[in-house]
Amino acid sequence: MEIGGFFPYEELQKEENGYIDLVCPDAGDVRHLMSGRCAIYLCLQDSLLTDPKKAAYLPAYTCETVSGCFVKAGYRIYYYDVDEHLAPIFDENLIGEISFLLICGYYGFSTYDEDFVKRCHSRGVTVMQDTTHTAFSPHEACPEADYIAVSLRKWMGVISGGLAIKRNGTFKVSPLPADMEHLSIRQEALTKREQYEKLGDETLNKESADAFWKAEWMLREIFDMQEGDADSLYRIKHYPLDTAVQKRRENYAWLLEHLPKNPAVRPIFPELPEDVCPMFFPFLCDDRESLMKHLAANQIPPKVYWPVPPFIHIEEYPHAQYIYEHVMSISCDQRFSLEDMARVAEAFQAYASQK
Numbered sequence: 001m002e003i004g005g006f007f008p009y010e011e012l013q014k015e016e017n018g019y020i021d022l023v024c025p026d027a028g029d030v031r032h033l034m035s036g037r038c039a040i041y042l043c044l045q046d047s048l049l050t051d052p053k054k055a056a057y058l059p060a061y062t063c064e065t066v067s068g069c070f071v072k073a074g075y076r077i078y079y080y081d082v083d084e085h086l087a088p089i090f091d092e093n094l095i096g097e098i099s100f101l102l103i104c105g106y107y108g109f110s111t112y113d114e115d116f117v118k119r120c121h122s123r124g125v126t127v128m129q130d131t132t133h134t135a136f137s138p139h140e141a142c143p144e145a146d147y148i149a150v151s152l153r154k155w156m157g158v159i160s161g162g163l164a165i166k167r168n169g170t171f172k173v174s175p176l177p178a179d180m181e182h183l184s185i186r187q188e189a190l191t192k193r194e195q196y197e198k199l200g201d202e203t204l205n206k207e208s209a210d211a212f213w214k215a216e217w218m219l220r221e222i223f224d225m226q227e228g229d230a231d232s233l234y235r236i237k238h239y240p241l242d243t244a245v246q247k248r249r250e251n252y253a254w255l256l257e258h259l260p261k262n263p264a265v266r267p268i269f270p271e272l273p274e275d276v277c278p279m280f281f282p283f284l285c286d287d288r289e290s291l292m293k294h295l296a297a298n299q300i301p302p303k304v305y306w307p308v309p310p311f312i313h314i315e316e317y318p319h320a321q322y323i324y325e326h327v328m329s330i331s332c333d334q335r336f337s338l339e340d341m342a343r344v345a346e347a348f349q350a351y352a353s354q355k
Helices: 019-023 036-050 064-073 092-097 114-122 180-199 202-222 230-237 241-258 288-297 318-326 338-354
Strands: 029-033 055-059 076-082 100-106 126-130 147-151 162-166 265-267 281-285 327-330
Touching: 019 162, 019 230, 029 036, 029 230, 036 064, 036 126, 036 147, 036 162, 055 064, 064 076, 076 318, 092 114, 100 114, 114 126, 180 202, 241 338, 265 338, 281 318, 288 327, 288 338, 318 327
Parallel strands: 055 076, 055 100, 100 126, 126 147
Antiparallel strands: 029 162, 147 162, 265 281, 281 327
């Protein structure tokens, strides 16, 4: 079976996992949305009620679906570059120009400058933290975050995985009803992926992927502030979080120790702090295309997050441009064993021996 791919439905635990309290124990209001971008858009619509300036500061290295929310909401957008370790390169001079700051982590690792965030917040800038890439990392969200948004479909098998959190007070805007056609397609994708992981039938794997991408393209057209479904919220609250965190950390640590050293394929995060739960194992690659083809041929489908969004002149942000052109990641999540990680290491060793 392939090492990677979309998540299936997974076995749940009886007791609640306390996830929301872990992320933001002092949350004023929490809403469950159809997706992460729906959660971001809900937060933006709420913030706009008291933000006539409408000027946002976003990472230049981000997903089109994130920046697209700000475009749809009518924000004037400034971008900040990120270095090769995905740490933001903030411009202090822009604090007076912005009314909204978006911060995030990458691949499980928090990289933002806490002091800069504090300075923004002290000058009246609204702060939102997108925790999609750090959703399972065992620490609270940024204390200065007024809003927190997350997409948990990147971490577990749910058909609607968006959460929007407002730290102080309640949301003054209300979600729209869920789009049941969209969610039924996602349910088909997860069900067929579950069957594939049990049976190993590649036809089921393809049908699952086809349904997934059909739902993804539909979401790009319909996303607004649609709410999620009750079953997905139950799954989020009863997901075996501790087990998943432990397994992801074990797999990442094993890869750090056993992957061959290759200056042409460099781990972005060569250490694993205690407060990190990896999302993927990311690399910077001199020749990304050849490595991706090699891994795919060995049933290790790699990920590339993300293509350059159409809303940004990326040549103005050379560090982020380099990331877009050279980043690649592989799965090390809770579905896979150390034996699977050994397969990964063997594939990387074979690739290194060809060069």
